[in-house]
Amino acid sequence: MQHPEMQADIVIVGAGPAGLACALRLAELYDRHNREHPDRPLQKENILVLEKGREPGAHLLSGAVMDPAAWRRLVPDFEQSQELAFTPVADDAVFALTARRAWPLPLTPPPLRNHDNFVISVNRLGQWLAARAEAAGVTIFPATAAVEPLWHRDQPQKMRGVRTGDKGLDRDGKQKSNFEPGYDLLAPVTVLAEGSRGSLTRQLLETLKLASVNPPLYSLGVKEIWELPAGRFPAGRVWHTLGWPLPPSQYGGGWIYGLPGNRVSIGLVTALEYADPRTDPHAYFQRFKTHPRVRALLQGGELRRYGAKTIPIGGWDSMPPLAGQGWMIAGDGAGLLNSQRLKGIHLALESGRLAAEAAYQAIALSEPRRLLEYAEAVRSGVIGRELYAVRNFHQGFERGLLAGLAHAGLQMLTRGRGLRRRYPAVAGHLRMRPLAEMPAAPPAPFQPDGKLTFDKLADLYYSGTRHEENQPPHLQVRDPGICTFRCSHEYGNPCQFFCPAAVYELIGEGGERRLQLHPSNCVHCKTCDFMDPYGIITWVPPEGGGGPNYEGM
């Protein structure tokens, strides 16, 4: 098939904090360049940003408490961004939960202290940055997914851009009357800023056979926004919880952040590294809301939004190579997230900004090797310092909560080292154990009440998710026979539990049981792309524009 081509200076995949920071900073560098070198001007419209969501921001979901340092560097007129309604953190607390009680920790551990930080919506932040980048002259392509990296024919290690997804294909891959082929966007620099578990990032690492020291590790964050009776939970209040309803062996925790307008952001993070294949992060979150303390808080309130997204938690040792010939990886896609503080926005912004500096050198001076300086700038700069210091934090929880807290204390005394230089890590799906090794009685299925707690489909309505129905399936199961004949016996089809959007459903009875997929429900969290025990599910971007609409998340 013929793909129309478009030449550009740079292709940035993903309009999240990382991609947009990169675009915005590069536009500034172009302005400076054009003032200093009017004889050889650079065109800002040749800075391309691709976003698979229907609008920039539509797929952005976060907590979020933001460390503002990187934002201040990126947007020096900080005051101007006040229309974003950043709320200064007023007070914070950490609670250890048991089924009935909530014990406030006498001291908020330093990593969870949030003074001078802001409670924000990353969806609004993305919308705002995108509008600003567009006003500066950057070209943003919304509803456009990048589907594969393109390589130079004679230099197979050198990226020459990306291909965008075809539009207007039917279920069987045949062209509908409104078919539009994807474009080949060609540029000397490509920045992959796809967020957690990027699809091009995965292809790039596979093609170039690159890997991190430890495998990448992920958590799944399940979130709702509630509107509460006035005065119930002040904007700027930040609570974190440990313990219940997660078993001691399960890494994760809850959060409640006060938002303006009597709303709260509430959610639970469950690490995707557990033994029991019946673990259901969505159900854990629903249970979390039934804790007496949380129930009392939400009483009389109303659910407004829902969403779920994975979080890379592997840290320093799970970071892949960050740059090569013609490419750089920024933000969550490169694992740049501090799992101890549950914060990645500032690192995404900072890495995007650094990628722009390197890209400018490569473009303006035609020195492609300058991209490698980006990797160095990340590793030895503020990002690297922050991540290196907590490199072993998460892995210290290998043996559960108490051991983890002990390790964490020890690491704090030894500047991150703890007992070993490197704590080994095992990819989450390899930790899952067959049903035969599990207690026979399955955990009682969670019964939502439809007021405080919801099933996945009820929640999904609040995510604004929508896809073109008649399109090729974007969840590719390599061998459906494994699901029916092996997985069902060995693991009981964990996909139906870990997916927070009811994409995977078991239908039929007894020997007729089989897996039915509902790809239109998908909220693009990416869990299934790495969490099925056989590694046979591949998540590819659906037709651009499909997916959730995380307004205000």
Add this chain to the structure above:
Amino acid sequence: MKIVVCLKQVPAKDAPLRPLPDGSGIREDVGYEMNEPDAYALEEALRRKEAGGGEVVALTLGPERASQILREALAKGADRALHLVSPPEARLDAAATAAAIAAALQRDASSSGAAAGSAAGGFDLVLTGLQSDDMGFAQTGVLLAERLGLPHATIIMQIEPAGSGLRVKRELEGGFFQSLEMPLPAVLTIQSGIHKLRYATLLGIKQAKNKPLAKIPLEELGVDTPNCQRMLRLFVPQKTKKTIMLDGPAPEIAARLLEHLRAAHLLPGS
């Protein structure tokens, strides 16, 4: 042919809507998109232009955020766009909207030097969607035709050139259609689903940035048609499960139905 297509930005279909506490409208914290029938009106306009040449102008009346659907229209192939910018708190009904659009079209004609005084501002065809997904009045196109002094036809399924005018197919109720010929210029309100919508191409999106998008503050049009409708209250329908089954011969049922309606104060004067 010179075509103007009127587009409205409405809350996205999947947006969880919430009325304001005072019932004066909905909360603005939702996503917005192009009204669905309008997207088909735009598609029809672009196909007319591809078949017979001419110009497609996309027009919207709405707050600042509504520019987004004009950019979408430009990316899909409209030549230029007019945004009649209303203040955020403005709530125009169909009559006031039609009056403002009519004024803008006439003004556009005089500024672009087209046949001055021509009713539709030199446009051969004015397209709107059949109705908006939010208010659903289905009135703006019809009232606009009245304002412009042009013939109109509603719920259009198909358009073909016929002599110096058009032959159009209207959808009636119950699977019936009406075919009629009309002169140009004319106003047509377009039904959803009559074509497959095109996608904006990346080249289209890039080029759209350099196409003219004129913003005209509503007050500059000097129209002071007052709203003739007033919204009393917007609220979520109360769920009441009170179905009463009436059996018996028809005259008896009718009489008892009347009683029930009277008792529920649902008849004028009751």
